[in-house]
Amino acid sequence: MTEAKYTIILVRHGQSQWNRSDKFCGWKDVHLSTEGARQAEYSGRLIRESGIIPTVLHTSRLTRSCQTGNIILEQLNRQYIDIYRSWRLNERHYGALQGRFKSDVLKEVGKEKYMEWRRAYEGCPPLLEEADHDDRYKDVDQSELPRGESLKMVLERFLPYVNGVLIPLLEKDPSEIPLLSVHGSIVRALLKHWFSISDEDISGLNIPNAIPLVITLDKNFRPIGEYRYLDPQSAYVEANKVAHQGFGQT
Numbered sequence: 267m268t269e270a271k272y273t274i275i276l277v278r279h280g281q282s283q284w285n286r287s288d289k290f291c292g293w294k295d296v297h298l299s300t301e302g303a304r305q306a307e308y309s310g311r312l313i314r315e316s317g318i319i320p321t322v323l324h325t326s327r328l329t330r331s332c333q334t335g336n337i338i339l340e341q342l343n344r345q346y347i348d349i350y351r352s353w354r355l356n357e358r359h360y361g362a363l364q365g366r367f368k369s370d371v372l373k374e375v376g377k378e379k380y381m382e383w384r385r386a387y388e389g390c391p392p393l394l395e396e397a398d399h400d401d402r403y404k405d406v407d408q409s410e411l412p413r414g415e416s417l418k419m420v421l422e423r424f425l426p427y428v429n430g431v432l433i434p435l436l437e438k439d440p441s442e443i444p445l446l447s448v449h450g451s452i453v454r455a456l457l458k459h460w461f462s463i464s465d466e467d468i469s470g471l472n473i474p475n476a477i478p479l480v481i482t483l484d485k486n487f488r489p490i491g492e493y494r495y496l497d498p499q500s501a502y503v504e505a506n507k508v509a510h511q512g513f514g515q516t
């Protein structure tokens with residue numbers, strides 16, 4: 267049997283205020299809703315009960331991912347651990363759809379286009395004229411900042427973080443357990459990459475808010491078995507709600 271060498275915990279942030287109102291969010295810096303903060307607490311409890319205790323936190327530069335990570339660490343009484351933050355862990359940039367109600371976009375462009383923009387691996391939403399030149403991205407080569415992205419583009423900008431930060435940290439100390447408090451598209455991109463999910467199948471994968479999932483890797487950073495949610499039943503129910511966003515039924 268292949269020996270497990272590394273363990274990684276991934277979690278999508280808790281419900282944001284725009285998740286609650288079914289608006290495209292992307293790089294807009296929307297905070298957690300009250301329910302989202304409660305979900306993040308639950309996430310922390312699940313991790314505590316699993317006994318898989320993170321030793322380092324990675325977040326994006328978006329507040330909802332930072333808030334979720336902080337709440338989880340508070341639940342674990344581990345607010346002292348190191349935190350790494352990067353724009354490369356940001357949600358997929360939703361281009362000109364950001365701030366629009368999902369139901370309005372669905373009505374306007376029809377189901378096929380709507381699903382292509384939301385879920386097709388190479389489906390890219392209409393681009394913004396200008397990238398987000400926010401202070402938090404001041405150290406980033408401005409030509410790298412997206413104006414809208416497909417999941418494929420997310421994977422391309424996220425992999426340098428996996429190979430340049432995440433993996434080297436684990437190689438240095440294999441006992442580290444990183445917690446990635448991130449976004450739906452980052453979780454989808456990472457699962458696609460590590461579990462070789464096809465372009466077609468990835469379009470059917472939806473990620474629930476704030477249900478942690480655990481991945482075990484061998485010494486060559488190849489996954490062992492399947493990834494597993496710490497609360498599979500809730501993950502199933504909540505992922506189904508995500509799938510139906512915009513359709514007026516949850």
Ligand SMILES: O=C(O)[C@H](O)COP(=O)(O)O
Pocket residue numbers: 289290291292293357360384449450508511
């Ligand atoms: O950015 C957003 O709007 C959400 O976090 C993800 O939205 P999606 O599930 O429609 O891709």
